[in-house]
Amino acid sequence: MRITLCAIVFSFCGTAIALASQIRIKDLVEFDGVRGNDLIGYGLVVGLNGTGDGLRNAPFTEEIMSNILERLGVNVAGEQFRPKNVAAVLVTASLPPFARAGGQIDVTVSAIGDADSLLGGTLVMTPLNAADGQIYAVAQGTIIAGGAAAKGDAATVTQGVPTSGTIPSGARVEREIAFELDSLDSLRLALREPDFTTAGRIEAVINGSFGRAVAIMLDSGTVRLDIGRTRMTSPAHALARIENLLVEPERKARVVVDQRSGTIVMGQDVSISRIAVSQGNLTLRVQEAPIAVQPNPFAEGETMIVPRTNVDIEEEPGIGLAEVPPGTTLAEVVAGLNALGVAPRDMIDILKSIKAAGALHAEFVVR
Known part of the structure; x- marks a missing residue:
């Protein structure tokens, strides 16, 4: 099986390195307490074109539909429903920090029964609860699904995921999160990628901006x-x-490999010590080509199948035993590997072997 390799290399020269690597503090840290809160709700989607839940397979859909109708004053006790235009869904959203009552947020709607599609459906008023069990928003509106489905008697075609969709600004905030930023005497900045060097630089930049010690690295x-x-x-x-x-953040030397897609991403600080590499491929092909042998006309006998096997061994030319020079930058690492004439499908195996030999000085992440 051939692996398609996509190597992404970013390089900067001269003063462009310093300018391009300068990152805003807001993109490096999370401010303590300034965060969103997850919301979830259980609701009903109506108005589907025969693509809803089969109520025999999803009895909870009938239950929530009965509850909604009873709240609207419709007595459905003892009645049996068999509509195909309703579906039970889970509604999720994220309440952003400092969201105020009356504001609107986006919601995601996902089917939990055997509905085929939510296209064209409308979400009925659904309370959204946080982890504390309190209702913080109420969602309702027309669903925008990103897929399409077509079903016939003998074939079904589905593109995308029609059983999940979104409602932009589909929920209205009803309760605010109890967080008073004004009452804080100190505030912690949590780095998204913890690193002592980066934290020290953030401390120095903040203190330099105010001209006195206002920040300290914990x-x-x-x-x-x-x-x-x-x-x-x-x-x-x-x-x-x-x-x-x-x-300027400090990054760990890291190599990320995705074996499914054959993608390799290397940071600019990756280096390789001096090492010798030998690589080659051996391919064995076995083909069966049986021959049917028949007796002569009007002669006694029966048709026989005579097996015939073709065996072929092919050895692709390898790179022999070659030396990879020590690299101190990403550009030198890539140039050294490319100089060996390594095929793209073999690059991942070579990097694994170099890491196992202790010559690849970087964190090796396989996904």
Whole structure:
């Protein structure tokens, strides 16, 4: 099986390296307490064109439909429903930080029964609960599904996922998260990629901006900001001042390999020590070509199948035993491997072997 290799290499020269690697603090950290909250709800989608749940296979759909009708004053006790235009769904959303009552958020709707498609359906008013069990939003609206489905008597064609869709601005916030940013005396900055060097640089940049020690590195993933020492009007003003400060993050040397797609991504700090590499492929082909042997006309006998096997061994020319020079940059690593004439399908196996030999100085991640 051949593996298609896609190598993505980014290189910068001269002063462009320093400029391009400067990242805003807001893109490197999460501010403690300033985060979203997940919401979930169980609801009903109506108006489907015969693609809803089969109520015999999804009895919970009939139950929620009965509850909704009874809340609307329709007595359905003892009745049996067999509609095909309704489907039970789970509704999920993320309540953003500082969302206020009356605001609108996007929701995702996913079928949980045996519905074939949610195209054209309308979500009926669905309360959305947080982890504490409280209702924070209510969702309702027309679903936009990203797939299509066609079904006949003998064949079915499905493109995308028609059993899942979204409702832009489909939920209205009814309750606010109890979080008072103004009451904080200090605020922690949590690095998305913990690193002592990066945390130290963030501390230095913030202190340099204020001209005094207002930030301190607590560990590789946390920098604490003293709001009082910033002498700003409020914590929000302090965050607005520091979030756009530029910092050069320090990244780990890492090689990421996706064996399914054959993709290799290497960081610019990957290096390889001096090592010798030998690589080649041996292909064995066995083909069966049986021959039918028949007796002469009007002669006694019967038709026989005579087996015939063709065996072929093919050895592709390898790279022999070649030396990979020590590389100190990504460009040298790539140039050294390409100089060997390695086929794309063999690059992943070679990198694994180099890592096993202890010559690849980087974190090796296989997905």
